[in-house]
Amino acid sequence: MILSKFVDRVIKAKENVNFIKYFKNTLWLFLSKFLGFFSTIFVGAWVARYLGPETYGLLAYSNSLVALFLPIAMIGLNDIIVKELVISKNNIESSKILGTAFLLKFIFGFISLMILAAFVFLSNDFSEVRTLILIFSSFLILQSLEVFDFYFQSEVKSRFVVYSRIVSVSISSILKIIFIKINSPVSYFAIVIVLELLITHLVTFIYFNKLKIKIPIFNFNKNYALNLLKKSWPLFLSGMMYIVYIKIDQIMVKEMLGAKSAGFYAVSISLSEVWYFIPNIIAASFFPAILLNKSKDQKTYYQRITNLYSLLFWIAIILSIFITFFGEWIIKYLYGKDYLDSCKILSIYIWSNVFFFFTTISSKWLVAEGYYIHSFYRNILGAILNIGLNIILINNYGLTGAAISTLVSYAFVGLFYDLLFKKLRINFQLKIKAILFMKS
Template sequence: MLSKIRTLKNHQGFMRYFKNTSWLFGEKILRMVVGLFVGIWVARYLGPEQFGIFSYAQSFVGLFAAIATLGLDGIVVRELVKDENRTGELIGTAFWLKLIGAFLVLIILAIAVNFTSNDSYTNALVFIIASATIFQSFNVVDMFFQAKVLSKFVVYANIISLFVSSIVKVVLILNEASLVSFAWVVLFDSFVLAMGFLYFYLKNSTLSIKHLKFNKSTAVDLLKDSWPLILSGIVISIYMKIDQVMIKEMLNAEAVGQYAAAVRLSEAWYFIPMVISASLFPAIINAKKQSKALYYERLQKLYDLMVWLAIAIAIPMTFLSDWVINLLYGEAYHEAGGVLIVHIWAGVFVFLTVASGHFLIAENMIMKAFYRNALAVFFNIVLNIVLIAEYGIKGAAIATLISWIISGYIYDFLDKKIRFMFVQKTKSLIGYRAYLFLKHRKS
């Protein structure tokens, strides 16, 4: 074991990716701890009803927010890894495309709110929060540093934004601010993060702003590759947020607050597969250049890691859910415990879905990501209609769990071209490789 550790420490490629992943993990863990602490304080301060309205507004914006990204993130990182000489045109073109996408989101929202039962106050919250997508165009800097495996600069920007945001929220709570003030903080957060990205890019890149130019042919090429991801992103956004929107329409704002409290705790862990997959994405692509055997071996190891991490989170949260909710949110959120018991297990299939999504991008099977997510959304909406009416907010959690199983696991079996992924994921779920390891140790 010590010999292997020494070998890995001397392996430049491994250490490069390990340090990059460590930076990302450190930032996300800090964000989870600080964000949860402040977020829970906000939830306790607002109470279930106002927190429900706030969560609903964020969820409603979330239904359309994927349009602003235009599915470009993974595609741009892939192209930057392939050809560093195109960095200026790729980053510049992606920025302008994302900015156009952000304004498109605002136009769509202006139409969509007319089909809801929202009052003018709730709609005001929606548009304030939605305006943050304009500044999210600056996350093209994140793509640049991902491709360079230099995520520490992204971490710096995120930490600055996190602490500024947290201080502002605490000040608002201490001064008994209104709900709309917290919506303005969402917009302010996005602005601070954008300025942080811009600062670290200018400081650490040899390319100046004038080199980041929009290229029409590059834009067309990127959109040709990314349009399935746009559709998939929209579907995922609906998938992740429709439950809270439906709870508001079918029940009330307080029920949304109860449900959102549990979901915030459950989804707080979703950064883990995103960080690991994003950081290892370049390494997985490079493995394909060496051999298919190494490529699939790394993919299997990634699935194994995803499953065991998710289970390690789900088991204690299952037994401690009521205690955790009462400790963090207080007795006012007493219904959230039952939701958390169910919702936390969706994480197993969320982790697998995120990991396999990067494989689909690498193999240019982007439409399959859309198909599986569309199938899951269909089941999620249908199940929500039935189960929310029957079981309330716990029914929404059951619908989420079933739909993630369909998306992250069952769909692979239904598609012949990626059925091998179903086999790989099954091995991870049943601990097959752990069994082989223990068997080998005994022999």
């Protein structure tokens, strides 16, 4: 009954002339992320097995610490850039958007890099962690090159980004295997992770030029930059809090329980977050269509959001059940017996995906409705809740407590926050209807 209702909705969706366009784009995005999935599950597990829980924990900790500074570099522009490109009227306007966004992201990336560098050199952490953090800090500058990805997103031409990912993932996977075979230190693997992102952006830029897109990329407009910053500050603050609430548990685990525990926890996170490509792809691919429907047909707009919520909810439920029952077997045969302490954590942490999948779509909904400030409110409350629960539960229940803290904070952000504000309750209703396969 449930399946037949969903199939009926898909058939009706095909009546829309844009369906095939967005569907093909989604398939390309899935191919790209499947490559990342393969790399994480097999090559990533091989790296973790080679490094061992303690060293792998240091690698994950360093990456998470740098991630806390990424929102400063991104300054909340990502979704706004895509939205602006979708509604831009000509190449001159697109040139202004891309050029201004690129320079803003580069400037703030450099600022965040300087802040992180000062933090690293003033800290008393030992040299290996310091080296890893400095390597990963390259992300702060490289993220400015994402503007070319955003252009292809807005044009629903993600196949070019997929080509870039095929090249970068292939090269990085080969390098990781080589470094394992020659017994390389952990810093080599950090360099490969950064190199993968660099190659992705460079190849995307090559395709941008190869297609002879008549858009000068360095067309910076000061007034437009100020306008972007005015629009983006709530999303910037939201991004800061978002990163805190999704990364702080990894940092707190390392600081409170040690690097080895951080390694066990990192494996659980890796096997949970590897599925994030599903909502991220669907949200990125269908966000332009959602924006177009908002102005044309409010009923269709809400129905499409409900359909996305429903699809993602049931995918997350199926995945969570599968990982709960087979997680121990997966960890044992992919990561080895040294990581079996990750099993119990994974069986709890994986259920946070249900709410993360909701959060991905609801974040797009907040942007579409112009409720930017609620992205900030939601994430700051989620961060406070996660930190508070971690302090209490990690002390009392160790790694299990950290996983429970994440599950509870994700549930609040992904579902229950909408109940706090009258104008957001429609979004809560859409989620409940999606779970029950009710029409909007």
